[in-house]
Amino acid sequence: MATARELALQHSHLKLGVVEKENQLAFHQSGHNSGVIHGGIYYKPGSLKAKLCVEGLHLSYKYFKEEGIPYKKCGKLIVAVDDKEVGRLLDLFERAKQNGVPDVELIEGHDIKKYEPYCHGVKAIWSPHTGIVDWALVTEHYGKNFRDLGGSIYLDFEVKDFSLVEDDRNENPAGTNYPVRIISDGKSVRCKYVLTCGGLQSDKLAKLSGCNEDPRIVPFRGEYLLLKQDKAHLVRGNIYPVSVLYIWSDIDLRECGILWIQTSMCFQKVAINICMLLDSENHHGEIASPAYS
Numbered sequence: 079m080a081t082a083r084e085l086a087l088q089h090s091h092l093k094l095g096v097v098e099k100e101n102q103l104a105f106h107q108s109g110h111n112s113g114v115i116h117g118g119i120y121y122k123p124g125s126l127k128a129k130l131c132v133e134g135l136h137l138s139y140k141y142f143k144e145e146g147i148p149y150k151k152c153g154k155l156i157v158a159v160d161d162k163e164v165g166r167l168l169d170l171f172e173r174a175k176q177n178g179v180p181d182v183e184l185i186e187g188h189d190i191k192k193y194e195p196y197c198h199g200v201k202a203i204w205s206p207h208t209g210i211v212d213w214a215l216v217t218e219h220y221g222k223n224f225r226d227l228g229g230s231i232y233l234d235f236e237v238k239d240f241s242l243v244e245d246d247r248n249e250n251p252a253g254t255n256y257p258v259r260i261i262s263d264g265k266s267v268r269c270k271y272v273l274t275c276g277g278l279q280s281d282k283l284a285k286l287s288g289c290n291e292d293p294r295i296v297p298f299r300g301e302y303l304l305l306k307q308d309k310a311h312l313v314r315g316n317i318y319p320v321s322v323l324y325i326w327s328d329i330d331l332r333e334c335g336i337l338w339i340q341t342s343m344c345f346q347k348v349a350i351n352i353c354m355l356l357d358s359e360n361h362h363g364e365i366a367s368p369a370y371s
């Protein structure tokens with residue numbers, strides 16, 4: 079939806095439509111993630127991801143304010159729990175500085191309690207601008223903006239195939255102006271151009287549209303617990319272990335660790351596992367790998 083909204087903003091002369099296979103927006107990843115507004119700490123300095131993450135942080139807060147979307151800029155601590163983890167923490171701090179993560183600080187163990195009174199560690203990184211938001215709600219707002227700009231959203235429209243239509247100028251006045259047919263069960267729409275943004279189905283949609291299916295998607299899901307309200311005071315913001323860096327970079331998933339994450343409601347989430355899935359859209363059922371935390 080973010081891509082569709084941006085297209086509508088930048089190309090007001092285009093007639094735009096989004097086809098979505100579910101009967102609501104944000105039914106998959108965008109409605110099942112950790113809800114963190116990332117500061118841009120982890121990505122390789124100089125990479126596009128590193129640049130876009132920091133830019134996205136600033137643009138996200140600006141957008142939330144404009145739209146009145148609730149969020150919490152609750153900050154994030156990345157904690158080295160023993161001396162063995164300090165080297166990796168310092169590498170990470172170096173990355174954060176090179177990436178331009180705003181106001182990021184390295185703090186000593188005795189200062190950790192100023193930020194998280196129940197957290198212990200020998201050193202930590204404090205990122206004050208990391209926050210949390212309900213990304214499903216954000217997606218709904220993108221959808222509303224898109225419709226307000228004249229875009230159409232067709233729900234319950236699962237793309238099964240694409241085809242090029244024959245020149246039918248005699249029967250259809252639009253002729254070959256709209257040569258691409260997007261096909262679903264018993265229905266289709268015609269258009270001039272197609273952009274596929276299918277989340278965990280991106281590789282399959284790329285293949286269907288005649289493009290390369292690489293890079294292939296390896297589906298993972300996060301598993302979360304909610305802290306009971308009488309324990310909610312134990313966590314103020316987001317607390318990450320140093321080893322979570324490995325999810326995004328060196329891929330040693332045996333060291334994923336447990337994340338303590340605020341939610342945009344008044345709950346604290348504990349992310350306990352990430353699991354490899356047999357099926358990209360399996361949010362609750364069987365998994366292909368053991369849990370990693």
Ligand SMILES: Cc1cc2nc3c(=O)[nH]c(=O)nc-3n(C[C@H](O)[C@H](O)[C@H](O)COP(=O)(O)OP(=O)(O)OC[C@H]3O[C@@H](n4cnc5c(N)ncnc54)[C@H](O)[C@@H]3O)c2cc1C
Pocket residue numbers: 079097098099100103104105106107108109110111112113114115116235236237238275276277278279283298299300301352
């Ligand atoms: C466990 C986990 C935790 C994460 N935590 C965070 C976080 O804290 N912060 C953060 O910023 N990011 C996080 N992410 C990443 C973030 O969720 C994704 O980058 C983002 O949601 C991707 O959005 P998307 O629109 O590309 O995909 P999606 O939200 O999955 O949307 C793709 C859409 O395409 C539709 N679709 C698929 N196939 C078809 C078809 N054939 N026809 C029609 N429609 C189709 C789907 O129904 C879906 O609605 C996390 C991801 C995971 C897995």
